[in-house]
Amino acid sequence: MRATRYFLPTLREVPAEAELASHRLLLRGGFIRKLAAGVYIYLPLGWRVIRKIEQIVREETDRxxxxELFMPALVPQELLDETGRSGLEILFRLKDRHQRPFTLGFTHEEVITDIVRHTVSSYRQMPLVLYQIQTKFRDEPRPRGGVIRAREFLMYDAYSFDTDYDALERTYQAIRVAYVRMFQRMGLPTIIVEAEAGAIGGGSNEEFMIVAEGGEDKVLQCDTCGYGANAEKCELPDPQLTPPPVEGIPPAEKVATPNARTVEEVTAFLNTTADRLVKTLLMRVDGKPVAALVRGDRELNLYKLQHALDGESVEMMDAESIRQITNAPVGFAGPVGLPPDIPILADYELRGLQDFITGANEADAHLIHVCWGRDFPEPRWADLRVAEAGDKCPRCPNGTLREVRGIEVGHIFQLGVKYSEAMGALYTDAEGNQKPIIMGCYGLGVSRCLAAVAEVHHDADGICFPITVAPFEVVLILVNPEDTSQREVAERLYAEMLQAGIEVLYDDRDERSGVKFKDADLIGIPIQVVVGRAVQEGAVEVRLRTDKTPHRVAAEQAVAHLQALIAELKRQYEPTV
RNA sequence: CGGGGCGUAGCGCAGUAUGGUUAGCGCGCCUGCUUUGGGUGCAGGAGGUCCCCGGUUCGAGUCCGGGCGCCCCGACCA
Structure with missing residues (x-):
């Protein structure tokens, strides 16, 4: 491709909206352009990378x-009614001219299950893995990081159909390996961690994470065993704490804490530390009120609370309900004197704590010297708090968790029968029994991978693409287009490269060399061929984007040299599993 | 949804406190010359709904009211 005929709108100045390096570089390099919040145009260069990524996931899934199939983006709302997902806030909604409600597909479990329930009826038709690469629409509360979290984005989603859980496990493992191979081929170093299922639901599931400082997710990793988990999910072991004796602790006493609602305000006012405080979070699980207790310096993990009560949903109680239950404004709730029909759950850690401070269920007042079992009934103990760096590993005896940030690029789920039962996707087994199909689903953010690659592979000058996903393999830089001998050599080389099947961007623009070098570095094509003054000795210079050392190569041998170099670079990204 | 910030040429910004010539600067763009190994130099030029609507005023980019869009932080406050 000739740069003079291409569409390469690079930006010299940094767009004000971008914070993340990947976002900045993708905008500056002319890969993407924003149309609206979380809505992006993929410019030719970005689209070429997307297509490389797509090709890799196709090959590995086909393997x-x-x-592959292709489902509609337009999904009738009634289909989502069948699984109870039509009310999700994330959905973009619209109506047709007859006022029939539609949604824009945010994921396609219902659509694929609909196809399968009408077509798969026998155990002989399974195992089956169907997948697509398609635009997804999610009205995210806060899009960010360019195409890292967009509202319209490209996703690969695969769905598996099996007759039993052993078969699902085999399929799941096969796809898990395929994912490892995909990310290796893209040059994305991933870790696999346990995760929460969110709106997808179902059984066990794992996320593929890129460790990156700009990542949105908090990930905990054991320093000893291989355990890793999203902070949303990360379990903590029961520390089996022995309750301290209650004898000798003064009776609970009400103290005035005017306007002290937050943990910081209360500890400052009472001149104590947050680990002497017990927070009482009034929540609703499946609409029913519960009180959750965690230490003042800890965070309640909503998913853990939900799971502890086997619930379907969890939310914070609204201020008005809190006022009714505690007779106090938000900020002064406590476990002492709550209505007895409200169950109290407490984090394991609190079993080792007595003589603590809580809200008094009264405006501007807290209780000190509170003891569970004495001042309020012994709560139900559970793992409720969000894991942090320094916590004990839940899987091995000696491990300690450390915290990193991650970009979630893939998420694989064992769904089980959640969708097949809700939607009546049944098959007949060898004995003639009707059974629900056992499903799995597997997502991979294609457009997010573009950002992830840029996030992982860049330097101060621009992106450094792995050759496997680079928009071109080689950029051919003609230093001085008015120098006829340079021009001739460059034109000949360009023709030879095309002949040899090398993906080359030929920068034949009438620009100063500095502009071309800067652009080449910015857009990150892995191999740079410079046709400049070395032409006088019949040579060109070949250098890597990542290592600027020029290698002189005779012009006649350049193509052979490049083919060898490309093969060598590609070998670095061959999968190892 | 809460808090903060922003909206002026394609991009990055100044001007707005204290209303008043023809609304500026840098980059980019166009023309000519120049230069040709890391965003060249000189000269000339084009390009504006100052986010939108309404109001105040002799006069609004600037003041007032309403709306929209975009960015950041938080959404676990107890």
């Missing part, structure tokens, strides 16, 4: 027997 394990997956079959």
């Amino acid at each position: 394990i027997g997956g079959v």
Whole structure:
């Protein structure tokens, strides 16, 4: 491709809206352009990278027997009614001219299950893996980081159908390996961590994370065993604390704490530390009120509370309900004197704590010297708090958790029968029994991977693409277009490279060399071929984007040299599993 | 949804406190010359709904009211 005929709108100045390096570089390099918040145009260069990524995920899915199809983005709302997902806030909604409600697909479990329930009826038709690469629409509360979290984005989603859980496990493992191979081929170093299922639901699931400072997710990793988990999910072991004796602790006493609502305000006012405080979070699980207790310096993990009560949903109680239950404004709730029909759950850690401070269920007042079992009934103990760096590993005896930030690029789920039962996707087994199909689903953020690659592979000058996903393999830089001998050599080389099947961007623009070098570095094509003054000796210079050392190569041998170099670079990204 | 910030040429910004010539600067763009190994130099030029609507005023980019859009932080406050 000739740069003079291409569309390469690079920006010299940094767009004000971008914070993350990947976002900045993708905008500056002319890969993406914003149309609205979380809505992006993929410019030619970005689109070429997207297509490389798509090709990799296709090849790896096909390799394990997956079959590609293409589902509609327009999804009738009634289909989502069947699984109770039509009310999700994340959905973009619209109506047709007959006022029939539609949504824009945010994921496609219902659509694929609909196809399968009408077509798969026998155990003989499974295992089956269907997948697509398609635009997804999610009205995110806060899009950010360019295409890292967009409202319209490209996603690969695969769905598996099996007759039993052993078969699902085999399929799941095959796809898990395929994912490892995909990310290796893209040059994305991932870790696999346990995760929460969110709106997808179902059984066990894992996320593929890129460790990156700009990542949105908090990930905990054991320093000893291989355990890793999203902070949303990360379990903590019961520390089996022995309750301290209650004898000798003064009776609970009400103290005035005017306007002290937050943990910081209360500890400052009472001149104590947050670990002497017990927070009482009034929540609703499946609409029913519960009180959750965690230490003042800890965070309640909503998912853990939900799971502890086997609930479907969890939310904070609204201020008005809190006022009714505690007779106090938000900020002064406590476990002492709560209505007895409100169950109290407390984090394991609190079993080792007595003589603490809580809200008094009264405006501008807290209780000190509170003891569970004495001042209020012994709560139900559970793992409720969000894991932090320094906590004990839940899987091995000696491990300690450390915290990193991650970009979630893939998420694989064992769904089980959640969708097949809700939607009546049944098959007949060899004995003639009707059973629900056992499903799995597997997502991979294609456009997010573009950002992840840029986030992982860049330096001060621009992106450094792995050759496997680079928009071009080689950029051919003609230093001085008015120098006829340089021009001739460059034109000949360009023709030879095309002939040899090398993906080359030929920068034949009438620009100063500095502009071309800067642009080449910015857009990150892995191999740079410079046709400049070395032409006088019949040579060109070949250098890597990542290592600027020029290698003189005779012009006649350049193509052979490049082919070898490309093969060598590609070998670095061959999968190891 | 809460808090903060922003909206002026394609991009980055100044001007707004204290209303008043023809609304500026840098980059980019166009023309000519120049230069040709890391965003060249000189000269000339084009390009504006000052986010939108309404109001105050002799006069609004600037003041007032309403709306929209975009960015950041938080959304676990107890």
